[in-house]
Amino acid sequence: MNEAAITLDGWYVLHDFRSIDWVAWKMLDEDERRAAVEEFTAFLNKINKTDEAKTGAHALYTIVGQKADFMLMILRETMDELQEIETEFNKLTLAAFTVPTYSYVSVVELSNYLAGKSDEDPYQNPHVRARLYPELPRSQYVCFYPMDKRREGNDNWYMLGMDDRRAMMASHGKIGRGYAGKVKQIISGSIGFDDYEWGVTLFSDDVLQFKKLVYEMRFDEVSARFGEFGSFYVGTLLDADKFTKMLEV
Ligand code: VOV
Numbered sequence: 001m002n003e004a005a006i007t008l009d010g011w012y013v014l015h016d017f018r019s020i021d022w023v024a025w026k027m028l029d030e031d032e033r034r035a036a037v038e039e040f041t042a043f044l045n046k047i048n049k050t051d052e053a054k055t056g057a058h059a060l061y062t063i064v065g066q067k068a069d070f071m072l073m074i075l076r077e078t079m080d081e082l083q084e085i086e087t088e089f090n091k092l093t094l095a096a097f098t099v100p101t102y103s104y105v106s107v108v109e110l111s112n113y114l115a116g117k118s119d120e121d122p123y124q125n126p127h128v129r130a131r132l133y134p135e136l137p138r139s140q141y142v143c144f145y146p147m148d149k150r151r152e153g154n155d156n157w158y159m160l161g162m163d164d165r166r167a168m169m170a171s172h173g174k175i176g177r178g179y180a181g182k183v184k185q186i187i188s189g190s191i192g193f194d195d196y197e198w199g200v201t202l203f204s205d206d207v208l209q210f211k212k213l214v215y216e217m218r219f220d221e222v223s224a225r226f227g228e229f230g231s232f233y234v235g236t237l238l239d240a241d242k243f244t245k246m247l248e249v
Pocket residue numbers: 005109110111112113114147149169172173175176177179183184185187198200213214217218223227
């Protein structure tokens with residue numbers, strides 16, 4: 001059997017995409033709308049506390065275009081907590097005025113393709129921990145898409161030897177490092193959890209950098225030969241105030 005990469009797995013991730021049922025929302029009277037927004041703000045304050053305690057993280061973004069109106073990305077130590085938060089959100093008044101449009105379940109993942117040899121426990125290494133249990137930046141823009149590595153004929157990633165895969169991942173990492181300080185990436189593995197193999201979440205203060213990075217990677221062998229992509233979602237940063245403003249009708 002071919003050698004599987006060894007993964008380090010961090011926080012579990014739920015990307016929850018919703019559209020707002022504007023017709024129903026507008027039919028509420030102003031007091032009901034205000035109460036629903038206050039309830040949602042209290043929910044946001046609660047999940048913010050987990051970010052502060054560094055036992056999880058979240059990101060809230062609009063989604064531009066018709067695929068969704070907003071995305072709530074939640075990271076937690078267990079999948080059970082993701083389930084609980086999803087249910088908690090669904091019980092909010094506001095949730096009744098949203099339509100689920102897409103979701104993605106995964107776990108933050110690092111592979112050993114480029115890891116040096118060491119006897120230390122990687123889970124105790126502060127640099128590794130910072131990537132497995134990431135603080136999410138409050139960048140102005142987010143981009144999310146799921147992807148697979150192709151398994152077709154001669155282009156079957158899973159039939160390649162470790163050395164070939166490692167060389168391709170080194171080239172991939174080199175391109176990525178060219179975007180240091182411009183784009184932060186969170187790669188989460190979803191084999192066994194969702195329809196694609198990885199979720200790619202990118203954060204940047206310059207939305208054009210997503211296009212430049214993804215385009216440049218398309219010419220790199222690992223993406224050119226093996227990358228298969230799902231739908232792309234792009235959006236802008238929300239907080240409680242911006243969300244409240246967005247819901248004003
Ligand atoms: C923003 C920059 C950036 C940087 C620096 C970067 C670096 C790296 C390194 C060093 C490694 C390998 C070790 C590890 O950390 O796991 C990876 C791993 C991975 N990547 Fe990446 N990637 C980036 C960005 C980046 C993008 C934009 C994409 C989407 C590809 C595209 O064509 O649209 C991507 C995908 C992945 C995936 C799916 C994996 C896992 C593959 C597997 O088979 O296991 N990635 N990635």
